[in-house]
Amino acid sequence: MASIEIEKLEKSYGHVSVLHGIDLDIRDGEFIVLVGPSGCGKSTLLRMIAGLEDVSKGEIRIAGNRVNDLHPKDRDIAMVFQSYALYPHMSVAGNMSYSLRLRKTAKEKIGAAVAGAASKLGLEPLLERRPKALSGGQRQRVAMGRAIVRQPKAFLFDEPLSNLDARLREQMRAEIKKMHADLKATSIYVTHDQIEAMTLADRIVAMHGGVVQQVGSPLELYDRPANLFVAGFIGSPGMNFLDAAYLGGAAILKDGSRIAVNSPAAVQEGSGLTLGIRPEHIVITTDGSGMRAGVELVEPTGFGIILHLSMHGLPVKVFTLDRQALALGGEVTVSFPAEHVHLFDDEGKRIG
Amino acid sequence: MKQSLLPIVAHRLAILCYIVFALFPLFWLLKVSVTPNDLLYSEGVRMWPSRTTFDHYAFVLRHSAFPTFFKNSLIVSASTAVVVTACASLSGYALSRFSFRAKYWIVALMLLTQMFPLVMLVAPIFKILSPLGLTNSLTGLVVVYSAFNVPFATFLMQSFFDGIPKDLEEAAMIDGATKFTAFRQIILPLTLPGIAATLGFVFTAAWSELLFALMLINGNDAATFPVGLLTFVSKFSVDFGQMMAAGVLALIPAGLFFLLIQRYLVQGLTAGAVKG
Numbered sequence: 001m002a003s004i005e006i007e008k009l010e011k012s013y014g015h016v017s018v019l020h021g022i023d024l025d026i027r028d029g030e031f032i033v034l035v036g037p038s039g040c041g042k043s044t045l046l047r048m049i050a051g052l053e054d055v056s057k058g059e060i061r062i063a064g065n066r067v068n069d070l071h072p073k074d075r076d077i078a079m080v081f082q083s084y085a086l087y088p089h090m091s092v093a094g095n096m097s098y099s100l101r102l103r104k105t106a107k108e109k110i111g112a113a114v115a116g117a118a119s120k121l122g123l124e125p126l127l128e129r130r131p132k133a134l135s136g137g138q139r140q141r142v143a144m145g146r147a148i149v150r151q152p153k154a155f156l157f158d159e160p161l162s163n164l165d166a167r168l169r170e171q172m173r174a175e176i177k178k179m180h181a182d183l184k185a186t187s188i189y190v191t192h193d194q195i196e197a198m199t200l201a202d203r204i205v206a207m208h209g210g211v212v213q214q215v216g217s218p219l220e221l222y223d224r225p226a227n228l229f230v231a232g233f234i235g236s237p238g239m240n241f242l243d244a245a246y247l248g249g250a251a252i253l254k255d256g257s258r259i260a261v262n263s264p265a266a267v268q269e270g271s272g273l274t275l276g277i278r279p280e281h282i283v284i285t286t287d288g289s290g291m292r293a294g295v296e297l298v299e300p301t302g303f304g305i306i307l308h309l310s311m312h313g314l315p316v317k318v319f320t321l322d323r324q325a326l327a328l329g330g331e332v333t334v335s336f337p338a339e340h341v342h343l344f345d346d347e348g349k350r351i352g
Numbered sequence: 353m354k355q356s357l358l359p360i361v362a363h364r365l366a367i368l369c370y371i372v373f374a375l376f377p378l379f380w381l382l383k384v385s386v387t388p389n390d391l392l393y394s395e396g397v398r399m400w401p402s403r404t405t406f407d408h409y410a411f412v413l414r415h416s417a418f419p420t421f422f423k424n425s426l427i428v429s430a431s432t433a434v435v436v437t438a439c440a441s442l443s444g445y446a447l448s449r450f451s452f453r454a455k456y457w458i459v460a461l462m463l464l465t466q467m468f469p470l471v472m473l474v475a476p477i478f479k480i481l482s483p484l485g486l487t488n489s490l491t492g493l494v495v496v497y498s499a500f501n502v503p504f505a506t507f508l509m510q511s512f513f514d515g516i517p518k519d520l521e522e523a524a525m526i527d528g529a530t531k532f533t534a535f536r537q538i539i540l541p542l543t544l545p546g547i548a549a550t551l552g553f554v555f556t557a558a559w560s561e562l563l564f565a566l567m568l569i570n571g572n573d574a575a576t577f578p579v580g581l582l583t584f585v586s587k588f589s590v591d592f593g594q595m596m597a598a599g600v601l602a603l604i605p606a607g608l609f610f611l612l613i614q615r616y617l618v619q620g621l622t623a624g625a626v627k628g
């Protein structure tokens with residue numbers, strides 16, 4: 001187990017710059033999730049930590065030692081690939097023991113380590129099989145097993161669950177979380193799925209366009225997104241954004257509706273801003289107060305209901321657990337509780 | 353069920369036609385090789401002679417230089433196949449995995465070498481080899497065949513390496529392997545089908561090469577089998593029976609060779625490496 005420090009890390013392929021100065025301190029035993037849309041540089045960052053990509057600028061330290069020029073084999077980390085990358089010509093046991101065999105570990109020790117990992121992952125009956133003869137979920141487990149047979153300084157995961165079906169993904173997510181509670185190994189997990197990020201992470205690193213947007217606990221990112229990107233990326237269905245102007249302690253929407261807000265830190269009277277509110281925080285009022293909105297579409301999810309509303313032409317989504325909403329049609333009135341309203345300035349930065 | 357029968361029948365028929373078409377010359381070879389000389393022209397066109405004989409085989413094996421040709425061919429073809437496959441494995445891997453400065457030009461140059469009709473090169477090659485004492489020698493043939501086959505074999509091997517996911521090597525390196533260990537323990541075993549195919553391809557090409565063998569070799573001692581076949585053509589006649597018998601015998605090593613490697617040729621060893 002070890003801490004990992006990343007300082008002013010940059011990566012470019014020729015003239016194309018992919019990562020623009022990443023700073024990140026990962027504590028010993030922490031579970032960090034790198035999350036962001038496809039192409040934002042998550043895999044590149046992870047592969048640089050693994051030693052599979054050269055560092056263009058900056059520094060990576062594992063357990064305090066600079067590893068920029070260290071070969072992957074000398075970094076003592078384990079990685080689970082999205083494709084699993086199982087060795088097709090080796091049995092499951094052979095796959096899991098390969099790293100130990102390369103290190104010339106004693107036979108008995110290898111046997112014990114493989115048996116231990118196999119029992120943790122329920123792979124015992126499959127040990128003699130080739131990867132070809134395994135299902136997707138089983139292959140995923142073998143890839144996990146290969147990582148945990150030795151005690152590496154850190155685990156790296158690159159979208160390990162994205163090739164599984166939804167049900168299996170849920171199950172493996174829980175198992176990974178259990179495994180981390182059990183092994184307490186420093187882990188860096190890459191995903192584009194915000195649910196995985198929220199459920200697994202001690203801290204989430206939200207990335208966009210090769211820049212870290214926000215680092216914080218899942219609830220910090222949910223409650224106080226640092227900017228429009230994080231606000232829109234975390235949460236499902238996504239946050240509603242409405243253009244507004246700040247006037248007299250309230251946000252005035254395009255259609256003229258006034259929304260009371262907690263006064264933001266520094267904002268000039270009359271300046272434009274973006275108001276954000278999560279669908280689950282919008283309240284459907286029954287006493288006729290609030291803003292009027294037309295119901296365009298009703299989507300039941302079983303657990304709750306998503307209402308697509310139109311407020312004078314502006315689309316707004318509402319999520320409610322109240323089944324009565326199913327019967328809604330025509331017009332409703334909604335209110336935006338001030339404590340749940342996020343405000344962003346014209347550059348997208350959070351101001352309140 | 354009834355509707356799907358017709359396409360299946362048509363499919364099988366098409367395959368059958370293809371097989372018959374492809375194998376018919378071989379059948380004819382076999383047929384002539386067992387036809388006694390006196391029946392060869394007297395019976396007209398028949399699928400099988402009324403009387404068969406192995407005299408041609410006996411003659412070829414006992415009284416001709418055929419065993420020498422055969423041995424020479426075996427030496428030349430096997431050496432060429434091994435040399436070319438070893439070189440092509442390394443160069444194909446380099447083309448598949450590394451990016452280096454002159455890569456584009458090297459590939460272009462290798463393609464260029466494939467464009468010339470070989471006849472153009474006979475004279476210069478003879479000029480180069482003769483002061484080196486490599487004419488009229490099996491070594492010379494191996495050198496020439498290797499030079500001609502390496503570019504294509506390199507592309508062939510490159511495509512096999514391209515088919516092996518890069519993730520596998522990276523996983524091996526993270527597991528603690530050096531680049532070379534990863535190549536030897538992970539990539540090479542997975543490329544066995546490719547290596548077998550390349551061996552087979554180069555072996556057959558060298559086995560049947562006539563032009564250079566004819567130009568660089570004179571006399572029976574270093575002659576390969578295709579050159580040897582021509583000795584059955586005399587000024588006044590062609591001894592078809594013996595020639596065909598020699599031809600059938602020459603098919604044996606190539607056939608055996610493919611029998612040995614066919615397991616690798618048909619085996620999709622990389623299946624299951626990545627997601628399924």
Ligand SMILES: Nc1ncnc2c1ncn2[C@@H]1O[C@H](COP(=O)(O)OP(=O)(O)O)[C@@H](O)[C@H]1O
Nearest residue numbers: 013016018036037038039040041042043044045
């Ligand atoms: N070998 C490469 N050459 C050039 N550009 C690359 C290379 N690898 C990745 N990129 C670019 O870097 C960016 C980040 O890629 P990646 O880290 O794979 O994104 P993510 O994993 O977040 O989806 C992408 O825009 C991609 O096109």
Ligand SMILES: [Mg+2]
Nearest residue numbers: 039042043044
């Ligand atoms: Mg990626």
